[in-house]
Amino acid sequence: MEKDRQRTASKVMLTRVKTALKTVLGKRITIRIAADEHRQPTLTLGMNAIFTVEVKEKGLKNVTPLLALWPHTTAQPWVLVTAYVPDEMGRQLRQHGLCYADTAGNAWLQHPDADLFVLVQGQPRPRKEGTATTAGRAFRKSGLRVLFHLLTQPDLVRQPYRTIATSTDTPVATVGQVMLDLIQQGFLLDEEPRQLLRRDELTQRWVAGYGDTLRPHLLSQRYRWLDADQATGGWQNQPLGAVTLWGGEPAATLLLDGFLVPEFFTLYSTATRPALMRQLRLVPDPTGSVEVLAPFDQRLNFHNPTSPCVPPLLVYADLLLSGDARNREVAQKIYARYLHHPA
Structure with missing residues (x-):
């Protein structure tokens, strides 16, 4: 577990350093980072300036301990990658011929x-x-929609920005801003293959953003079943149609093979309300146990076109945001089965 944490932290650091270097150097030089669990990471500038990377997560206070540990006999020159190198520390590193680059864009590189x-x-x-209280572009309304697709479609993050824009019905420029924000916050490794980092933390950030930013603005109406027996049996057999999906408790029941008996029924639908009332035999009731929400995205079942449920991420969010202790327990089961990613 600790090795996984360190590996992820190193990838985050490398991504931030690359982003900082791109910012200060602009388009004058290409920058690439290669990092996997089997080899020491490398930093490449231009066509053939390849450095072997030594990542130091904690800030440097003294150059002496670093000199004692610094590897000398390697095929490629080494570069220290760290969070921040103050000017005086940078002077000392240069004095000893040690290349460095930090997440602010400070660097000394010779090859x-x-x-x-x-x-x-x-x-x-x-x-x-x-x-969680300082939302960047990725955690505003449009960013949360893009992030929802990235979290629920594992291969999407590796696609060109234009493909992501098409898949999420979002302008390409907005996708670029969201991806940059994820990179800067250490949630996205901007290397081929591009990948999300700290997914568990990112999932919790999305849930919080959904509850604060997206869900409060969804058109919501409450109903009760015309036939009260629908609440205890038979709701699973309702013909939802192509534009209506279960969320919350009923979706959890289906995803967990009947573990939960739903008491409150959440539906996401783009159907007209009169048509939905006729189809499902619903009666308007401000205190009813059926909630119908207009979805924040028109294609909530892209993960499985034959599924009657929204993606597990949204089910998990609905359960947590309900505030019900029983639902929190069920949410953890959904998370463990469908959403958890090792660091």
């Missing part, structure tokens, strides 16, 4: 086999990454 010299100093210490 003996390439016509390359980079020196950037004086960049201020970066602000701490966003928290």
